[in-house]
Amino acid sequence: MKVEAAFWDDSGVQRLTTDQQAEIRARYGGKEEPGAKPSAADVSVVLVAREDDGTPLGCGALRALGEDVAEVKRMYVVPAARGRGVSKAVLAALEDAARERGWTTLRLETGSLQPEAIGLYTAAGYRPIAAFGAYVGDPDAEESLFFERVLG
Numbered sequence: 001m002k003v004e005a006a007f008w009d010d011s012g013v014q015r016l017t018t019d020q021q022a023e024i025r026a027r028y029g030g031k032e033e034p035g036a037k038p039s040a041a042d043v044s045v046v047l048v049a050r051e052d053d054g055t056p057l058g059c060g061a062l063r064a065l066g067e068d069v070a071e072v073k074r075m076y077v078v079p080a081a082r083g084r085g086v087s088k089a090v091l092a093a094l095e096d097a098a099r100e101r102g103w104t105t106l107r108l109e110t111g112s113l114q115p116e117a118i119g120l121y122t123a124a125g126y127r128p129i130a131a132f133g134a135y136v137g138d139p140d141a142e143e144s145l146f147f148e149r150v151l152g
Contacts, residue, residue: 020076034141
């Protein structure tokens with residue numbers, strides 16, 4: 001497996017993010033995601049984990065929130081690749097990319113019905129925080145949990 005940079009509109013990235021959103025809607029009874037949806041215009045970093053043959057296994061992205069803060073977006077691993085360390089590899093690569101850009105803090109939103117994500121983030125040193133940015137006051141964020149990590 002390798003983790004490499006990609007473009008937001010890459011067909012593999014779009015397939016992964018579409019699958020991620022379908023899984024989220026299924027877990028939350030059809031609800032749309034809270035906050036501002038990421039786009040090619042506001043996503044600064046997109047990474048894809050691929051098998052040696054190029055098959056996409058997972059993805060993640062970063063959206064700048066301020067001078068030294070970015071948000072982790074669209075973390076997803078295909079079901080067949082779960083349990084193989086793909087999410088850990090993508091998250092570590094996103095953190096490295098953030099450091100390269102001078103971002104010192106990463107924030108994210110995840111849902112209360114996503115124990116796998118909560119476990120990944122807490123094990124990686126993310127701590128709970130209050131809602132931030134577009135999530136503040138968003139009624140769709142009632143089942144959301146928010147996390148932050150200051151990068152060392």
